[in-house]
Amino acid sequence: MNFRAIWAIYTFEMSRFFRTLLQSFVSPVISTSLYFVVFGAAIGSRIDQVEGVSYGAFIVPGLIMLSVMTQAISNASFGIYFPKFIGTIYELLSAPINFLEVVLGYVGAAATKALFIGIVILGTSALFVDLTIQHPVAMLLFMVLTCISFALFGFIIGIWARNFEQLQLVPLLIVTPLVFLGGSFYSISMLPPVWQTVTLFNPVVYLISGFRWSFYGLADVPIGLSLLAIAGFTALCLGIIWWIFRTGWRIRS
Amino acid sequence: MTQMAPIVRIKGLEKAYDTGFQALKGVDLDIEEGELLALLGPNGAGKTTLISAVCSLTIPTGGTVTVGGHDVVRDYRAARDLIGLVPQEINLEPFEKVMNTVRFSRGLFGKRRDDAYLERILRQLSLWDKRDAKIMELSGGMKRRVLIAKALSHEPRVLFLDEPTAGVDVELRKEMWDTVRMLKADGVTIILTTHYIEEAEAMADRVGVINKGEMLLVEAKSRLMERMGQKHLTIELHEPIQTIPDSLSDFDLTLLEDGRALVFAYDTRQERTGITKLLTELQAAGIVLRDLQTTQSSLEDIFVGLVQEDAA
Numbered sequence: 252m253n254f255r256a257i258w259a260i261y262t263f264e265m266s267r268f269f270r271t272l273l274q275s276f277v278s279p280v281i282s283t284s285l286y287f288v289v290f291g292a293a294i295g296s297r298i299d300q301v302e303g304v305s306y307g308a309f310i311v312p313g314l315i316m317l318s319v320m321t322q323a324i325s326n327a328s329f330g331i332y333f334p335k336f337i338g339t340i341y342e343l344l345s346a347p348i349n350f351l352e353v354v355l356g357y358v359g360a361a362a363t364k365a366l367f368i369g370i371v372i373l374g375t376s377a378l379f380v381d382l383t384i385q386h387p388v389a390m391l392l393f394m395v396l397t398c399i400s401f402a403l404f405g406f407i408i409g410i411w412a413r414n415f416e417q418l419q420l421v422p423l424l425i426v427t428p429l430v431f432l433g434g435s436f437y438s439i440s441m442l443p444p445v446w447q448t449v450t451l452f453n454p455v456v457y458l459i460s461g462f463r464w465s466f467y468g469l470a471d472v473p474i475g476l477s478l479l480a481i482a483g484f485t486a487l488c489l490g491i492i493w494w495i496f497r498t499g500w501r502i503r504s
Numbered sequence: 505m506t507q508m509a510p511i512v513r514i515k516g517l518e519k520a521y522d523t524g525f526q527a528l529k530g531v532d533l534d535i536e537e538g539e540l541l542a543l544l545g546p547n548g549a550g551k552t553t554l555i556s557a558v559c560s561l562t563i564p565t566g567g568t569v570t571v572g573g574h575d576v577v578r579d580y581r582a583a584r585d586l587i588g589l590v591p592q593e594i595n596l597e598p599f600e601k602v603m604n605t606v607r608f609s610r611g612l613f614g615k616r617r618d619d620a621y622l623e624r625i626l627r628q629l630s631l632w633d634k635r636d637a638k639i640m641e642l643s644g645g646m647k648r649r650v651l652i653a654k655a656l657s658h659e660p661r662v663l664f665l666d667e668p669t670a671g672v673d674v675e676l677r678k679e680m681w682d683t684v685r686m687l688k689a690d691g692v693t694i695i696l697t698t699h700y701i702e703e704a705e706a707m708a709d710r711v712g713v714i715n716k717g718e719m720l721l722v723e724a725k726s727r728l729m730e731r732m733g734q735k736h737l738t739i740e741l742h743e744p745i746q747t748i749p750d751s752l753s754d755f756d757l758t759l760l761e762d763g764r765a766l767v768f769a770y771d772t773r774q775e776r777t778g779i780t781k782l783l784t785e786l787q788a789a790g791i792v793l794r795d796l797q798t799t800q801s802s803l804e805d806i807f808v809g810l811v812q813e814d815a816a
């Protein structure tokens with residue numbers, strides 16, 4: 252293992268993040284506050300409780316997941332797309348490193364940033380609603396796993412993308428809808444039966460359900476299934492990345 | 505040990521791009537440790553492709569490459585450890601600072617952080633004053649030197665320089681030549697591509713001529729010029745003549761337009777150049793000479809000759 256290379260990539264990526272630390276910190280705080288104003292106050296005043304939890308508190312796990320997923324994807328996809336775009340990728344290709352080391356560096360940094368933002372949102376939420384976290388270890392585990400698996404997914408998008416439009420396309424057209432329809436802001440049980448079934452094909456449902464369970468003990472699907480879903484997604488992404496580096500797809504001509 | 509194994513050994517290297525275009529057609533090349541080899545060829549000859557295949561930027565479709573005895577595909581870590589690459593394009597992160605980006609390169613190659621060594625490189629490349637400057641604040645020549653500093657950051661034994669002076673003005677080119685000579689003096693093996701013959705002529709120990717994906721020849725520069733070298737003897741005449749006398753028809757002579765000079769082309773390879781005989785015949789024909797002057801053909805002439813032969 253070339254640990255120095257992993258560390259070099261990781262710190263290089265993180266330094267970009269630290270240069271814009273204030274921005275990285277302020278924007279999730281503001282957007283979280285807005286969500287609470289819009290969803291919590293406007294809608295929450297009509298719904299007041301979901302399965303015994305106040306609506307404001309109920310949406311916190313979904314809110315965190317939404318940001319963590321989109322941040323992990325955009326950080327990782329941009330992280331690897333940028334060297335491709337400006338040509339500095341030649342250095343990664345000619346260095347004595349393998350795919351796992353490149354991935355650990357880029358995905359590790361992207362996941363760290365997403366985790367940081369997830370924690371900032373959690374902290375901001377605590378200012379607006381009373382939070383209980385029944386299973387703190389599971390909560391952290393879910394959040395970390397989500398950061399990693401979506402950063403892996405973002406890494407694939409970054410390699411796949413040939414231009415900036417494509418870079419935005421997948422998050423915009425696929426991920427955001429899946430997250431919004433994945434029970435971030437409602438319980439699956441609130442949907443008509445047909446939609447409940449359809450929803451079960453949305454992988455994000457399993458993540459949000461598991462994450463919410465770690466807060467309130469409430470789950471739309473069994474917790475084991477949630478863990479399986481995220482493990483499976485991680486494995487799938489790793490497999491695809493391994494294949495990408497073996498064949499040189501879109502990185503080595 | 506009398507004969508060292510070549511530091512880079514390229515055997516039957518082929519590259520067909522996805523488009524089906526055959527950019528390398530079975531290239532063989534051995535590079536000795538410590539030498540400066542110039543790969544000379546016109547645009548599109550396959551120079552960058554050749555370097556890319558050695559440096560793992562592209563996947564060859566045939567043949568093998570070893571560096572320091574390590575296969576660049578099977579034993580990639582050991583092979584890449586020895587290689588530094590300065591790409592043709594100036595690929596740098598504009599917002600990064602010079603020192604950071606060089607330090608990053610060293611880390612990427614798994615080397616322990618060594619700022620004293622990096623300082624030495626930056627000083628050598630006249631970049632030390634700019635260590636905290638952002639890349640985008642640097643001039644073109646400085647950016648190229650940052651690329652060199654990055655390539656040297658992990659102490660490679662072989663340095664590939666892909667067209668280091670393409671599109672650079674004369675002054676900067678001379679500056680780059682000095683830099684390259686200095687690196688060579690440090691004992692680094694250098695492979696430099698260029699389409700300027702002047703550059704190969706000024707710098708190289710050996711020259712490889714590549715065209716359309718084929719290595720036409722690889723020779724010591726001096727031998728190449730000797731072997732291929734034609735010399736020209738220009739004979740200035742006292743009185744202009746209209747035609748070359750029939751008695752001189754055995755000689756390869758050209759009469760210059762104003763009739764005031766004859767140019768005799770001869771081959772330095774031949775035992776007898778025929779100069780003495782020519783001069784005797786000239787005298788016999790009653791032609792009076794004013795002055796004599798010889799010129800050796802440059803690599804350019806040699807190169808043009810080779811590429812034309814290749815096309816024929």
Ligand SMILES: Nc1ncnc2c1ncn2[C@@H]1O[C@H](COP(=O)(O)OP(=O)(O)O)[C@@H](O)[C@H]1O
Pocket residue numbers: 504521522523525527545546547548549550551552553554
């Ligand atoms: N990625 C690519 N796909 C298809 N053809 C390519 C690619 N890169 C280079 N070529 C072609 O291969 C040939 C050699 O290119 P290159 O190695 O860049 O030449 P040089 O560096 O000698 O100018 C050119 O005809 C070029 O068009």
Ligand SMILES: [Mg+2]
Pocket residue numbers: 551552553592666667
């Ligand atoms: Mg080139």
